[in-house]
Amino acid sequence: MKLKIKHLVIVGFAAGLVFLQSCKDEDGNINIFSIQDDIALGAQVSAELESDPTFKNSIIDSAQRPDIYKYVYGLRDSILNTGLVRYKNEFQWRIRVIKDDSTLNAFCTPGGYIYVYTALIKFLESEDQLAGVMGHEMAHADKRHSTDAMTRQYGLQVLFDIVFGQDKGQLVRIAANIKELSYSRKNESEADEYSVIWLYPTSYNAKGAAGFFEKLIQLGQTGGNPEFLSTHPNPDNRVQAITDKWQTLGGKTGNTYQSRYTTFKNSLP
Ligand SMILES: [Zn+2]
Incomplete structure:
Protein backbone atom coordinates (compact mmCIF):
# COMPACT_ATOMS: atom_id res chain seq x y z
CA MET A 1 0.00 0.00 0.00
CA ASN A 31 2.18 30.27 -19.19
CA ILE A 32 -0.81 28.73 -17.53
CA PHE A 33 -3.12 31.19 -19.29
CA SER A 34 -4.53 31.05 -22.80
CA ILE A 35 -4.22 33.96 -25.23
CA GLN A 36 -7.91 34.64 -24.55
CA ASP A 37 -7.08 34.86 -20.82
CA ASP A 38 -4.36 37.42 -21.56
CA ILE A 39 -6.78 39.52 -23.61
CA ALA A 40 -9.58 39.33 -21.03
CA LEU A 41 -7.15 40.01 -18.20
CA GLY A 42 -5.68 43.04 -19.99
CA ALA A 43 -9.15 44.48 -20.59
CA GLN A 44 -10.08 44.00 -16.92
CA VAL A 45 -6.79 45.37 -15.61
CA SER A 46 -7.01 48.48 -17.79
CA ALA A 47 -10.61 49.02 -16.66
CA GLU A 48 -9.50 48.57 -13.04
CA LEU A 49 -6.64 51.06 -13.44
CA GLU A 50 -8.89 53.59 -15.09
CA SER A 51 -11.55 53.24 -12.41
CA ASP A 52 -9.19 55.26 -10.21
CA PRO A 53 -10.34 58.87 -10.79
CA THR A 54 -6.83 60.34 -10.31
CA PHE A 55 -5.36 57.97 -12.87
CA LYS A 56 -8.31 58.40 -15.23
CA ASN A 57 -8.03 62.20 -15.09
CA SER A 58 -4.34 62.06 -15.90
CA ILE A 59 -4.97 60.31 -19.23
CA ILE A 60 -4.55 62.77 -22.09
CA ASP A 61 -7.84 62.81 -24.00
CA SER A 62 -7.43 61.50 -27.54
CA ALA A 63 -10.37 63.62 -28.75
CA GLN A 64 -8.72 66.79 -27.46
CA ARG A 65 -5.18 65.91 -28.52
CA PRO A 66 -5.44 63.62 -31.56
CA ASP A 67 -1.99 64.88 -32.64
CA ILE A 68 -0.33 63.24 -29.64
CA TYR A 69 -2.01 59.91 -30.31
CA LYS A 70 -1.30 60.08 -34.04
CA TYR A 71 2.38 60.37 -33.16
CA VAL A 72 2.59 57.51 -30.65
CA TYR A 73 0.40 55.21 -32.73
CA GLY A 74 2.73 55.91 -35.66
CA LEU A 75 5.61 54.54 -33.57
CA ARG A 76 3.56 51.54 -32.55
CA ASP A 77 2.59 50.81 -36.16
CA SER A 78 6.23 50.89 -37.29
CA ILE A 79 6.79 48.01 -34.89
CA LEU A 80 3.57 46.10 -35.66
CA ASN A 81 4.06 46.42 -39.42
CA THR A 82 7.35 44.52 -39.29
CA GLY A 83 5.25 41.36 -39.13
CA LEU A 84 7.44 40.15 -36.27
CA VAL A 85 4.97 40.68 -33.41
CA ARG A 86 3.35 37.32 -32.78
CA TYR A 87 0.06 38.58 -31.38
CA LYS A 88 -0.20 41.63 -33.64
CA ASN A 89 -3.82 40.90 -34.53
CA GLU A 90 -4.95 39.23 -31.31
CA PHE A 91 -3.81 41.86 -28.80
CA GLN A 92 -5.19 45.38 -28.43
CA TRP A 93 -1.98 47.45 -28.63
CA ARG A 94 -4.00 50.40 -27.32
CA ILE A 95 -2.04 53.40 -26.02
CA ARG A 96 -2.84 55.85 -23.24
CA VAL A 97 -0.52 58.81 -22.63
CA ILE A 98 -0.46 59.79 -18.96
CA LYS A 99 0.07 63.45 -18.05
CA ASP A 100 2.52 62.96 -15.20
CA ASP A 101 5.84 64.77 -15.34
CA SER A 102 7.30 63.14 -12.25
CA THR A 103 6.89 59.42 -12.97
CA LEU A 104 9.54 58.12 -15.33
CA ASN A 105 7.63 55.09 -16.52
CA ALA A 106 5.84 53.14 -19.20
CA PHE A 107 4.18 49.73 -18.91
CA CYS A 108 2.03 47.32 -20.86
CA THR A 109 -0.62 44.96 -19.46
CA PRO A 110 -1.16 41.41 -20.73
CA GLY A 111 -3.08 41.64 -23.99
CA GLY A 112 -1.36 44.88 -25.00
CA TYR A 113 -2.76 47.90 -23.15
CA ILE A 114 0.16 50.35 -23.24
CA TYR A 115 0.63 53.27 -20.83
CA VAL A 116 3.32 55.91 -21.42
CA TYR A 117 4.02 58.77 -19.00
CA THR A 118 4.86 62.30 -20.18
CA ALA A 119 7.87 62.35 -17.79
CA LEU A 120 9.42 59.54 -19.82
CA ILE A 121 8.65 61.14 -23.19
CA LYS A 122 10.18 64.42 -21.97
CA PHE A 123 13.22 62.63 -20.55
CA LEU A 124 14.05 60.91 -23.85
CA GLU A 125 15.90 62.79 -26.56
CA SER A 126 14.90 61.18 -29.83
CA GLU A 127 12.14 59.16 -31.44
CA ASP A 128 14.21 55.98 -31.74
CA GLN A 129 14.58 55.99 -27.94
CA LEU A 130 10.81 56.15 -27.42
CA ALA A 131 10.28 53.49 -30.10
CA GLY A 132 12.90 51.35 -28.31
CA VAL A 133 11.19 51.70 -24.94
CA MET A 134 7.76 51.02 -26.47
CA GLY A 135 9.18 47.96 -28.22
CA HIS A 136 10.48 46.77 -24.85
CA GLU A 137 7.07 47.19 -23.20
CA MET A 138 5.20 45.58 -26.10
CA ALA A 139 7.62 42.64 -25.93
CA HIS A 140 6.64 41.99 -22.29
CA ALA A 141 3.04 41.53 -23.49
CA ASP A 142 3.82 39.65 -26.71
CA LYS A 143 6.22 37.29 -24.90
CA ARG A 144 3.64 37.00 -22.10
CA HIS A 145 6.02 37.81 -19.26
CA SER A 146 3.39 38.83 -16.72
CA THR A 147 2.40 35.24 -15.94
CA ASP A 148 6.04 34.59 -15.21
CA ALA A 149 6.23 37.66 -12.97
CA MET A 150 2.97 36.85 -11.16
CA THR A 151 4.16 33.28 -10.61
CA ARG A 152 7.37 34.46 -8.99
CA GLN A 153 5.58 37.04 -6.89
CA TYR A 154 2.60 35.00 -5.71
CA GLY A 155 3.65 31.39 -6.29
CA LEU A 156 2.37 28.94 -8.86
CA GLN A 157 -0.10 27.41 -6.40
CA VAL A 158 -1.94 30.71 -5.95
CA LEU A 159 -2.23 31.12 -9.72
CA PHE A 160 -3.38 27.52 -10.20
CA ASP A 161 -6.04 28.01 -7.53
CA ILE A 162 -7.23 31.17 -9.21
CA VAL A 163 -7.26 29.73 -12.71
CA PHE A 164 -8.89 26.44 -11.76
CA GLY A 165 -10.99 27.91 -8.96
CA GLN A 166 -12.38 30.41 -11.46
CA ASP A 167 -11.78 33.30 -9.09
CA LYS A 168 -10.92 35.71 -11.88
CA GLY A 169 -11.61 38.67 -9.61
CA GLN A 170 -8.59 37.72 -7.54
CA LEU A 171 -6.54 37.47 -10.70
CA VAL A 172 -7.50 40.98 -11.75
CA ARG A 173 -6.55 42.30 -8.31
CA ILE A 174 -3.15 40.65 -8.63
CA ALA A 175 -2.59 41.80 -12.18
CA ALA A 176 -3.74 45.33 -11.38
CA ASN A 177 -0.46 45.65 -9.48
CA ILE A 178 1.25 45.45 -12.87
CA LYS A 179 2.83 48.84 -12.31
CA GLU A 180 4.74 47.34 -9.39
CA LEU A 181 5.18 43.90 -10.90
CA SER A 182 8.85 43.12 -11.25
CA TYR A 183 9.89 41.08 -14.23
CA SER A 184 12.76 38.64 -13.97
CA ARG A 185 16.19 39.44 -15.25
CA LYS A 186 15.65 36.97 -18.10
CA ASN A 187 12.36 38.66 -19.06
CA GLU A 188 13.99 42.10 -19.03
CA SER A 189 16.82 40.89 -21.23
CA GLU A 190 14.36 39.26 -23.60
CA ALA A 191 12.28 42.46 -23.83
CA ASP A 192 15.46 44.44 -24.61
CA GLU A 193 16.41 41.90 -27.26
CA TYR A 194 13.02 42.04 -28.99
CA SER A 195 13.11 45.83 -28.91
CA VAL A 196 16.21 45.58 -31.15
CA ILE A 197 14.79 42.76 -33.33
CA TRP A 198 11.54 44.63 -33.95
CA LEU A 199 13.14 48.03 -34.65
CA TYR A 200 15.79 46.58 -36.94
CA PRO A 201 13.63 46.25 -40.11
CA THR A 202 12.18 49.78 -39.56
CA SER A 203 13.87 53.06 -40.46
CA TYR A 204 14.76 53.58 -36.78
CA ASN A 205 18.10 53.20 -35.11
CA ALA A 206 17.43 49.74 -33.66
CA LYS A 207 19.51 50.50 -30.55
CA GLY A 208 16.98 53.11 -29.43
CA ALA A 209 16.47 51.51 -26.02
CA ALA A 210 20.24 51.67 -25.39
CA GLY A 211 20.11 55.45 -25.83
CA PHE A 212 17.63 55.55 -22.96
CA PHE A 213 19.84 53.46 -20.67
CA GLU A 214 22.91 55.54 -21.59
CA LYS A 215 21.05 58.64 -20.52
CA LEU A 216 20.18 57.02 -17.19
CA ILE A 217 23.85 56.09 -16.68
CA GLN A 218 24.95 59.68 -17.39
CA LEU A 219 22.50 60.90 -14.77
CA GLY A 220 23.54 58.22 -12.30
CA GLN A 221 19.99 56.86 -12.19
CA THR A 222 20.56 53.15 -12.17
CA GLY A 223 17.89 51.86 -9.84
CA GLY A 224 14.41 52.59 -8.64
CA ASN A 225 10.79 52.05 -9.40
CA PRO A 226 10.29 52.34 -13.14
CA GLU A 227 9.22 49.08 -14.74
CA PHE A 228 12.40 48.75 -16.79
CA LEU A 229 14.70 49.32 -13.79
CA SER A 230 12.95 47.10 -11.32
CA THR A 231 15.25 44.15 -11.82
CA HIS A 232 18.87 43.48 -12.11
CA PRO A 233 20.51 43.70 -15.47
CA ASN A 234 22.34 46.94 -14.82
CA PRO A 235 22.12 49.65 -17.49
CA ASP A 236 25.77 49.18 -18.55
CA ASN A 237 25.22 45.50 -19.28
CA ARG A 238 21.95 46.24 -21.04
CA VAL A 239 23.57 48.80 -23.35
CA GLN A 240 26.22 46.20 -24.18
CA ALA A 241 23.67 43.42 -24.79
CA ILE A 242 21.55 45.69 -27.00
CA THR A 243 24.62 46.76 -29.00
CA ASP A 244 25.72 43.12 -29.38
CA LYS A 245 22.26 42.11 -30.64
CA TRP A 246 22.29 44.98 -33.14
CA GLN A 247 25.76 43.91 -34.37
CA THR A 248 24.54 40.32 -34.77
CA LEU A 249 21.67 41.52 -36.96
CA GLY A 250 24.08 43.41 -39.22
CA GLY A 251 24.81 46.71 -37.47
CA LYS A 252 22.67 48.80 -39.85
CA THR A 253 22.55 52.55 -39.10
CA GLY A 254 19.05 53.92 -38.61
CA ASN A 255 17.40 57.27 -37.97
CA THR A 256 16.92 58.94 -34.60
CA TYR A 257 14.40 61.57 -35.84
CA GLN A 258 15.60 63.93 -33.15
CA SER A 259 14.23 67.14 -34.57
CA ARG A 260 10.63 65.96 -35.06
CA TYR A 261 10.80 64.36 -31.62
CA THR A 262 11.75 67.72 -30.09
CA THR A 263 8.74 69.30 -31.82
CA PHE A 264 6.53 66.52 -30.40
CA LYS A 265 7.91 66.95 -26.88
CA ASN A 266 7.35 70.70 -27.00
CA SER A 267 3.73 70.12 -28.00
CA LEU A 268 2.97 68.08 -24.87
CA PRO A 269 0.97 69.66 -22.06
ZN1 LIG B 1 10.79 45.68 -18.76
Whole structure:
Protein backbone atom coordinates (compact mmCIF):
# COMPACT_ATOMS: atom_id res chain seq x y z
CA MET A 1 0.00 0.00 0.00
CA LYS A 2 2.77 2.34 0.94
CA LEU A 3 4.41 1.63 -2.38
CA LYS A 4 1.18 2.44 -4.19
CA ILE A 5 0.88 5.81 -2.49
CA LYS A 6 4.48 6.47 -3.35
CA HIS A 7 3.72 5.56 -6.93
CA LEU A 8 0.73 7.81 -7.00
CA VAL A 9 2.82 10.67 -5.67
CA ILE A 10 5.45 10.04 -8.31
CA VAL A 11 2.84 9.75 -11.07
CA GLY A 12 1.16 12.91 -9.79
CA PHE A 13 4.47 14.71 -9.67
CA ALA A 14 5.37 13.54 -13.18
CA ALA A 15 1.96 14.62 -14.48
CA GLY A 16 2.58 18.01 -12.87
CA LEU A 17 5.92 18.26 -14.60
CA VAL A 18 4.40 17.30 -17.95
CA PHE A 19 1.66 19.86 -17.38
CA LEU A 20 4.19 22.56 -16.51
CA GLN A 21 6.22 21.63 -19.55
CA SER A 22 3.10 21.99 -21.70
CA CYS A 23 2.66 25.48 -20.23
CA LYS A 24 5.97 26.59 -21.64
CA ASP A 25 5.82 28.66 -24.80
CA GLU A 26 8.35 28.70 -27.65
CA ASP A 27 10.59 31.04 -25.66
CA GLY A 28 10.57 28.75 -22.62
CA ASN A 29 8.34 31.04 -20.55
CA ILE A 30 5.76 29.34 -18.36
CA ASN A 31 2.18 30.27 -19.19
CA ILE A 32 -0.81 28.73 -17.53
CA PHE A 33 -3.12 31.19 -19.29
CA SER A 34 -4.53 31.05 -22.80
CA ILE A 35 -4.22 33.96 -25.23
CA GLN A 36 -7.91 34.64 -24.55
CA ASP A 37 -7.08 34.86 -20.82
CA ASP A 38 -4.36 37.42 -21.56
CA ILE A 39 -6.78 39.52 -23.61
CA ALA A 40 -9.58 39.33 -21.03
CA LEU A 41 -7.15 40.01 -18.20
CA GLY A 42 -5.68 43.04 -19.99
CA ALA A 43 -9.15 44.48 -20.59
CA GLN A 44 -10.08 44.00 -16.92
CA VAL A 45 -6.79 45.37 -15.61
CA SER A 46 -7.01 48.48 -17.79
CA ALA A 47 -10.61 49.02 -16.66
CA GLU A 48 -9.50 48.57 -13.04
CA LEU A 49 -6.64 51.06 -13.44
CA GLU A 50 -8.89 53.59 -15.09
CA SER A 51 -11.55 53.24 -12.41
CA ASP A 52 -9.19 55.26 -10.21
CA PRO A 53 -10.34 58.87 -10.79
CA THR A 54 -6.83 60.34 -10.31
CA PHE A 55 -5.36 57.97 -12.87
CA LYS A 56 -8.31 58.40 -15.23
CA ASN A 57 -8.03 62.20 -15.09
CA SER A 58 -4.34 62.06 -15.90
CA ILE A 59 -4.97 60.31 -19.23
CA ILE A 60 -4.55 62.77 -22.09
CA ASP A 61 -7.84 62.81 -24.00
CA SER A 62 -7.43 61.50 -27.54
CA ALA A 63 -10.37 63.62 -28.75
CA GLN A 64 -8.72 66.79 -27.46
CA ARG A 65 -5.18 65.91 -28.52
CA PRO A 66 -5.44 63.62 -31.56
CA ASP A 67 -1.99 64.88 -32.64
CA ILE A 68 -0.33 63.24 -29.64
CA TYR A 69 -2.01 59.91 -30.31
CA LYS A 70 -1.30 60.08 -34.04
CA TYR A 71 2.38 60.37 -33.16
CA VAL A 72 2.59 57.51 -30.65
CA TYR A 73 0.40 55.21 -32.73
CA GLY A 74 2.73 55.91 -35.66
CA LEU A 75 5.61 54.54 -33.57
CA ARG A 76 3.56 51.54 -32.55
CA ASP A 77 2.59 50.81 -36.16
CA SER A 78 6.23 50.89 -37.29
CA ILE A 79 6.79 48.01 -34.89
CA LEU A 80 3.57 46.10 -35.66
CA ASN A 81 4.06 46.42 -39.42
CA THR A 82 7.35 44.52 -39.29
CA GLY A 83 5.25 41.36 -39.13
CA LEU A 84 7.44 40.15 -36.27
CA VAL A 85 4.97 40.68 -33.41
CA ARG A 86 3.35 37.32 -32.78
CA TYR A 87 0.06 38.58 -31.38
CA LYS A 88 -0.20 41.63 -33.64
CA ASN A 89 -3.82 40.90 -34.53
CA GLU A 90 -4.95 39.23 -31.31
CA PHE A 91 -3.81 41.86 -28.80
CA GLN A 92 -5.19 45.38 -28.43
CA TRP A 93 -1.98 47.45 -28.63
CA ARG A 94 -4.00 50.40 -27.32
CA ILE A 95 -2.04 53.40 -26.02
CA ARG A 96 -2.84 55.85 -23.24
CA VAL A 97 -0.52 58.81 -22.63
CA ILE A 98 -0.46 59.79 -18.96
CA LYS A 99 0.07 63.45 -18.05
CA ASP A 100 2.52 62.96 -15.20
CA ASP A 101 5.84 64.77 -15.34
CA SER A 102 7.30 63.14 -12.25
CA THR A 103 6.89 59.42 -12.97
CA LEU A 104 9.54 58.12 -15.33
CA ASN A 105 7.63 55.09 -16.52
CA ALA A 106 5.84 53.14 -19.20
CA PHE A 107 4.18 49.73 -18.91
CA CYS A 108 2.03 47.32 -20.86
CA THR A 109 -0.62 44.96 -19.46
CA PRO A 110 -1.16 41.41 -20.73
CA GLY A 111 -3.08 41.64 -23.99
CA GLY A 112 -1.36 44.88 -25.00
CA TYR A 113 -2.76 47.90 -23.15
CA ILE A 114 0.16 50.35 -23.24
CA TYR A 115 0.63 53.27 -20.83
CA VAL A 116 3.32 55.91 -21.42
CA TYR A 117 4.02 58.77 -19.00
CA THR A 118 4.86 62.30 -20.18
CA ALA A 119 7.87 62.35 -17.79
CA LEU A 120 9.42 59.54 -19.82
CA ILE A 121 8.65 61.14 -23.19
CA LYS A 122 10.18 64.42 -21.97
CA PHE A 123 13.22 62.63 -20.55
CA LEU A 124 14.05 60.91 -23.85
CA GLU A 125 15.90 62.79 -26.56
CA SER A 126 14.90 61.18 -29.83
CA GLU A 127 12.14 59.16 -31.44
CA ASP A 128 14.21 55.98 -31.74
CA GLN A 129 14.58 55.99 -27.94
CA LEU A 130 10.81 56.15 -27.42
CA ALA A 131 10.28 53.49 -30.10
CA GLY A 132 12.90 51.35 -28.31
CA VAL A 133 11.19 51.70 -24.94
CA MET A 134 7.76 51.02 -26.47
CA GLY A 135 9.18 47.96 -28.22
CA HIS A 136 10.48 46.77 -24.85
CA GLU A 137 7.07 47.19 -23.20
CA MET A 138 5.20 45.58 -26.10
CA ALA A 139 7.62 42.64 -25.93
CA HIS A 140 6.64 41.99 -22.29
CA ALA A 141 3.04 41.53 -23.49
CA ASP A 142 3.82 39.65 -26.71
CA LYS A 143 6.22 37.29 -24.90
CA ARG A 144 3.64 37.00 -22.10
CA HIS A 145 6.02 37.81 -19.26
CA SER A 146 3.39 38.83 -16.72
CA THR A 147 2.40 35.24 -15.94
CA ASP A 148 6.04 34.59 -15.21
CA ALA A 149 6.23 37.66 -12.97
CA MET A 150 2.97 36.85 -11.16
CA THR A 151 4.16 33.28 -10.61
CA ARG A 152 7.37 34.46 -8.99
CA GLN A 153 5.58 37.04 -6.89
CA TYR A 154 2.60 35.00 -5.71
CA GLY A 155 3.65 31.39 -6.29
CA LEU A 156 2.37 28.94 -8.86
CA GLN A 157 -0.10 27.41 -6.40
CA VAL A 158 -1.94 30.71 -5.95
CA LEU A 159 -2.23 31.12 -9.72
CA PHE A 160 -3.38 27.52 -10.20
CA ASP A 161 -6.04 28.01 -7.53
CA ILE A 162 -7.23 31.17 -9.21
CA VAL A 163 -7.26 29.73 -12.71
CA PHE A 164 -8.89 26.44 -11.76
CA GLY A 165 -10.99 27.91 -8.96
CA GLN A 166 -12.38 30.41 -11.46
CA ASP A 167 -11.78 33.30 -9.09
CA LYS A 168 -10.92 35.71 -11.88
CA GLY A 169 -11.61 38.67 -9.61
CA GLN A 170 -8.59 37.72 -7.54
CA LEU A 171 -6.54 37.47 -10.70
CA VAL A 172 -7.50 40.98 -11.75
CA ARG A 173 -6.55 42.30 -8.31
CA ILE A 174 -3.15 40.65 -8.63
CA ALA A 175 -2.59 41.80 -12.18
CA ALA A 176 -3.74 45.33 -11.38
CA ASN A 177 -0.46 45.65 -9.48
CA ILE A 178 1.25 45.45 -12.87
CA LYS A 179 2.83 48.84 -12.31
CA GLU A 180 4.74 47.34 -9.39
CA LEU A 181 5.18 43.90 -10.90
CA SER A 182 8.85 43.12 -11.25
CA TYR A 183 9.89 41.08 -14.23
CA SER A 184 12.76 38.64 -13.97
CA ARG A 185 16.19 39.44 -15.25
CA LYS A 186 15.65 36.97 -18.10
CA ASN A 187 12.36 38.66 -19.06
CA GLU A 188 13.99 42.10 -19.03
CA SER A 189 16.82 40.89 -21.23
CA GLU A 190 14.36 39.26 -23.60
CA ALA A 191 12.28 42.46 -23.83
CA ASP A 192 15.46 44.44 -24.61
CA GLU A 193 16.41 41.90 -27.26
CA TYR A 194 13.02 42.04 -28.99
CA SER A 195 13.11 45.83 -28.91
CA VAL A 196 16.21 45.58 -31.15
CA ILE A 197 14.79 42.76 -33.33
CA TRP A 198 11.54 44.63 -33.95
CA LEU A 199 13.14 48.03 -34.65
CA TYR A 200 15.79 46.58 -36.94
CA PRO A 201 13.63 46.25 -40.11
CA THR A 202 12.18 49.78 -39.56
CA SER A 203 13.87 53.06 -40.46
CA TYR A 204 14.76 53.58 -36.78
CA ASN A 205 18.10 53.20 -35.11
CA ALA A 206 17.43 49.74 -33.66
CA LYS A 207 19.51 50.50 -30.55
CA GLY A 208 16.98 53.11 -29.43
CA ALA A 209 16.47 51.51 -26.02
CA ALA A 210 20.24 51.67 -25.39
CA GLY A 211 20.11 55.45 -25.83
CA PHE A 212 17.63 55.55 -22.96
CA PHE A 213 19.84 53.46 -20.67
CA GLU A 214 22.91 55.54 -21.59
CA LYS A 215 21.05 58.64 -20.52
CA LEU A 216 20.18 57.02 -17.19
CA ILE A 217 23.85 56.09 -16.68
CA GLN A 218 24.95 59.68 -17.39
CA LEU A 219 22.50 60.90 -14.77
CA GLY A 220 23.54 58.22 -12.30
CA GLN A 221 19.99 56.86 -12.19
CA THR A 222 20.56 53.15 -12.17
CA GLY A 223 17.89 51.86 -9.84
CA GLY A 224 14.41 52.59 -8.64
CA ASN A 225 10.79 52.05 -9.40
CA PRO A 226 10.29 52.34 -13.14
CA GLU A 227 9.22 49.08 -14.74
CA PHE A 228 12.40 48.75 -16.79
CA LEU A 229 14.70 49.32 -13.79
CA SER A 230 12.95 47.10 -11.32
CA THR A 231 15.25 44.15 -11.82
CA HIS A 232 18.87 43.48 -12.11
CA PRO A 233 20.51 43.70 -15.47
CA ASN A 234 22.34 46.94 -14.82
CA PRO A 235 22.12 49.65 -17.49
CA ASP A 236 25.77 49.18 -18.55
CA ASN A 237 25.22 45.50 -19.28
CA ARG A 238 21.95 46.24 -21.04
CA VAL A 239 23.57 48.80 -23.35
CA GLN A 240 26.22 46.20 -24.18
CA ALA A 241 23.67 43.42 -24.79
CA ILE A 242 21.55 45.69 -27.00
CA THR A 243 24.62 46.76 -29.00
CA ASP A 244 25.72 43.12 -29.38
CA LYS A 245 22.26 42.11 -30.64
CA TRP A 246 22.29 44.98 -33.14
CA GLN A 247 25.76 43.91 -34.37
CA THR A 248 24.54 40.32 -34.77
CA LEU A 249 21.67 41.52 -36.96
CA GLY A 250 24.08 43.41 -39.22
CA GLY A 251 24.81 46.71 -37.47
CA LYS A 252 22.67 48.80 -39.85
CA THR A 253 22.55 52.55 -39.10
CA GLY A 254 19.05 53.92 -38.61
CA ASN A 255 17.40 57.27 -37.97
CA THR A 256 16.92 58.94 -34.60
CA TYR A 257 14.40 61.57 -35.84
CA GLN A 258 15.60 63.93 -33.15
CA SER A 259 14.23 67.14 -34.57
CA ARG A 260 10.63 65.96 -35.06
CA TYR A 261 10.80 64.36 -31.62
CA THR A 262 11.75 67.72 -30.09
CA THR A 263 8.74 69.30 -31.82
CA PHE A 264 6.53 66.52 -30.40
CA LYS A 265 7.91 66.95 -26.88
CA ASN A 266 7.35 70.70 -27.00
CA SER A 267 3.73 70.12 -28.00
CA LEU A 268 2.97 68.08 -24.87
CA PRO A 269 0.97 69.66 -22.06
ZN1 LIG B 1 10.79 45.68 -18.76
